[in-house]
Amino acid sequence: MERRNFLQIIGGIGTIAVFPSLIPTRLFAENGQMFVGYGKVKLVDALGKPLLAGKLKKETAYIFNYPFVGTPSMLIDLGTATQKDVTLKSEAGDEYVWKGGIGKESSIVAYSAICAHQLTHPNPKESFIKYFKKGEKTVSCSQDKVIVCSSHMSSYDPASGCKNLGGDAREPLASIVLEHDIKTDELYAVAVVGVGKFVDYFDAFGDEMEQYYKGKREAKAEVSVQTKTVELKKYSKEVIGY
Amino acid sequence: MQRRDLFKLVGLSIIASASLLSPISLEASSVSSTSGKDVVIVGGGFGGLSVAKALKKADKSINVTVLEKREIFMSCPYSNTYLGGMQGVTFEQLTHDYYAPAAKYGYNFVQCEVIGIDREAKVVKTTTGDFGYNVLVLAPGIAYDYTKQFPSWDAQKISLVSRECPSALMPGSEHLALKRQLDNMNDGNIVIVPPQKGKFRCPPAPFERTSMLASYMKQKKIKGKVIVLDTSDGTFAKNKAFMETWSDLYPNIVEYHGKAPIVDVDVKNKTITYKENEVDVTIKYEVCNLMPYNKVSPVIGMAGLQTTKNGFVAMNSTGFQSKTDPNVYVVGDCVGHGVPASGQTAIWSGKRASLQIVAQLNNSTFDVKSGLPAQAANVCYSMVNTNPAEAIMVQHEFVADADTGNINAVPNVPKPADGSGKFRSKGTGKLTTEWYNGVKRELFS
Ligand SMILES: Cc1cc2nc3c(=O)[nH]c(=O)nc-3n(C[C@H](O)[C@H](O)[C@H](O)COP(=O)(O)OP(=O)(O)OC[C@H]3O[C@@H](n4cnc5c(N)ncnc54)[C@H](O)[C@@H]3O)c2cc1C
Ligand code: FES
Numbered sequence: 166m167e168r169r170n171f172l173q174i175i176g177g178i179g180t181i182a183v184f185p186s187l188i189p190t191r192l193f194a195e196n197g198q199m200f201v202g203y204g205k206v207k208l209v210d211a212l213g214k215p216l217l218a219g220k221l222k223k224e225t226a227y228i229f230n231y232p233f234v235g236t237p238s239m240l241i242d243l244g245t246a247t248q249k250d251v252t253l254k255s256e257a258g259d260e261y262v263w264k265g266g267i268g269k270e271s272s273i274v275a276y277s278a279i280c281a282h283q284l285t286h287p288n289p290k291e292s293f294i295k296y297f298k299k300g301e302k303t304v305s306c307s308q309d310k311v312i313v314c315s316s317h318m319s320s321y322d323p324a325s326g327c328k329n330l331g332g333d334a335r336e337p338l339a340s341i342v343l344e345h346d347i348k349t350d351e352l353y354a355v356a357v358v359g360v361g362k363f364v365d366y367f368d369a370f371g372d373e374m375e376q377y378y379k380g381k382r383e384a385k386a387e388v389s390v391q392t393k394t395v396e397l398k399k400y401s402k403e404v405i406g407y
Numbered sequence: 408m409q410r411r412d413l414f415k416l417v418g419l420s421i422i423a424s425a426s427l428l429s430p431i432s433l434e435a436s437s438v439s440s441t442s443g444k445d446v447v448i449v450g451g452g453f454g455g456l457s458v459a460k461a462l463k464k465a466d467k468s469i470n471v472t473v474l475e476k477r478e479i480f481m482s483c484p485y486s487n488t489y490l491g492g493m494q495g496v497t498f499e500q501l502t503h504d505y506y507a508p509a510a511k512y513g514y515n516f517v518q519c520e521v522i523g524i525d526r527e528a529k530v531v532k533t534t535t536g537d538f539g540y541n542v543l544v545l546a547p548g549i550a551y552d553y554t555k556q557f558p559s560w561d562a563q564k565i566s567l568v569s570r571e572c573p574s575a576l577m578p579g580s581e582h583l584a585l586k587r588q589l590d591n592m593n594d595g596n597i598v599i600v601p602p603q604k605g606k607f608r609c610p611p612a613p614f615e616r617t618s619m620l621a622s623y624m625k626q627k628k629i630k631g632k633v634i635v636l637d638t639s640d641g642t643f644a645k646n647k648a649f650m651e652t653w654s655d656l657y658p659n660i661v662e663y664h665g666k667a668p669i670v671d672v673d674v675k676n677k678t679i680t681y682k683e684n685e686v687d688v689t690i691k692y693e694v695c696n697l698m699p700y701n702k703v704s705p706v707i708g709m710a711g712l713q714t715t716k717n718g719f720v721a722m723n724s725t726g727f728q729s730k731t732d733p734n735v736y737v738v739g740d741c742v743g744h745g746v747p748a749s750g751q752t753a754i755w756s757g758k759r760a761s762l763q764i765v766a767q768l769n770n771s772t773f774d775v776k777s778g779l780p781a782q783a784a785n786v787c788y789s790m791v792n793t794n795p796a797e798a799i800m801v802q803h804e805f806v807a808d809a810d811t812g813n814i815n816a817v818p819n820v821p822k823p824a825d826g827s828g829k830f831r832s833k834g835t836g837k838l839t840t841e842w843y844n845g846v847k848r849e850l851f852s
Contacts, residue, residue, distance in 0.1 A: 256464070257464070257465075280845075282845065282849075283844075283845035283846070283848045283849050284845070284848060285841055285845055291837060293837075293838055293841050304783065304802050304819055304821045305782065305783045305802075306782045306783065307782065315838055316838065316841045316842055316845045317751065317783075317786055317842060317845055317846075318782075318783035318786045318802060319783075320782070320783070330782065331781070331782030331783045331784075332782070332783045332784075332786075333751070333754070333755065333784075333849075335758070365848075365852065368852065369848055369852060403834065403837075405823075405834035405835075405837060405838060407800065407802075407821060407823065407835075407838075
């Protein structure tokens, strides 16, 4: 069924794999596509075993690198169903539709963990991006269950496509399109919807790519087959957030 | 009159319309157009560069020109860590070239000094020529007001004190001079004088500097104190967080005096005299960082804009259009909104102003109340320790103020949830650096 959900996304925008020119303009940004399909990649745990949707800790942020070897994304089972078919707007004014969470409860979401403001992101040393679960307070906005980048206090609502709630960001975090295999309960990342900041990110963090991924070229390679998914607090030695 | 002078200056006989006035000098000719969408920005600091980038991102057909008197950009934010000798912080980190963002976003950058503004003719006069505009954005930052603070000082004395007791609230030689003095200092006191009256640039900056220099003395084992001569009686920005840090980390170094107006400075004998309980007290210093009263840059006067009681620009409602002229916008430290004079606020105001300008140039409208209240519109970190790096923070929500009709800021100084119960933390120290790196990316990449 989740596969259907994914296909609905594809369906919603035509046969894009074949005819990219048929994608309605609302799925394009002025300078690039708002929907980019990448390789289908299985989410696995630290031991390389498939990560099962039903086994995800609720309201816990996990990190997996996608769509590139050096680009972190965040996976969360929000515990409750998300909104559906949310129309979002990029800073450039282009609209696109976020379909909603997946999994049994429609509660599993994934987003690029590169802040839509100025690219702050988790790395093995530290993360200034954090998920604030139910009841947990942030100074960045009055809501809980939010993703907050404490660099300049941008907050995002993961239950509505990571719409920007406060701070300096002017657009949502790009969302990672997931597929859920209901037979095996496995999760796959397949595409990015929204404004991925990957080019700017690689431009800005050359040193970091060198330090953690052997080099920029290596970090820019697309992830294939599978990607390791670990809890944010294990991915980054220190998680800092207000 | 301005208009006649202008003609004389360029030797043109007749120019029919304001837009045709540009280009009228060699340098200006490469950067002006008659598109009806000419935006001229005075000042390439935090506010001005933000407007330039945001305008070009939103509407490439707008012809944007930044007029800036400096050759290179230098940041005041994060500069206190440099003064405090924090490990890994270099002067280069505080600087950037202006050409990279101009090339990337397609705006014009002209290094020149603005020397006059003719609002009637819609022309900005500079040291390299004159620029016609449809919309003018003023982001020239602050100026010092020694004269108001020390009416008995003549120009020579002001020049001497500003050189020997560098304020370092405006980037450049002042910072380097202060750093040189700190590097060369003997045992003895550092005296810090925050602006003693009115609104000033970065309200926590003098106290962040106090912390950084106390940390410097501690690290270098310099015998002496950091003496703060303030007039605010302890109710300054993030005061509880700073006070807690000083008593924890620098109990024998930082000495804070509120209600201590400066009477005089003797740079020859390195003494400063202040009043305490109606009595003149004179103390010796090794290094003196005297930050005088702030006022808006003279550029605001050139434009003849109406100002508020405290001398900042009267703003139209909750937008960034000046009250005086719908074609003149103001962003950054000069605005009369009740918001802190901070770099992040300058960026916020620059982005918001650009939305309104784009709408104006495209004959549409922008609701200046939209997006208000703006949660976490300003976040300001202050480093309070260099080894280990630790910092505190304040966050402001911007709201439409029913009384003034302008924007007001509601502050909140939180403690980190690290269980220490303290305002400062190492995590916040790391965030301070991350904040600064992000701000540089915002302006330059
Ligand atoms: C020590 C210190 C620490 C600070 N720390 C922080 C911090 O941590 N966070 C924060 O958010 N803010 C901080 N600030 C505040 C921040 O620096 C200012 O609020 C910000 O620079 C204001 O932006 P602006 O665009 O109004 O002015 P500026 O950035 O000063 O830009 C004004 C520009 O206009 C140019 N100009 C002026 N007159 C003319 C003319 N006639 N012709 C051409 N060009 C002209 C100037 O050369 C300058 O480049 C700090 C300030 C200080 C002094
Ligand atoms: S980089 Fe995330 S809020 Fe600025």
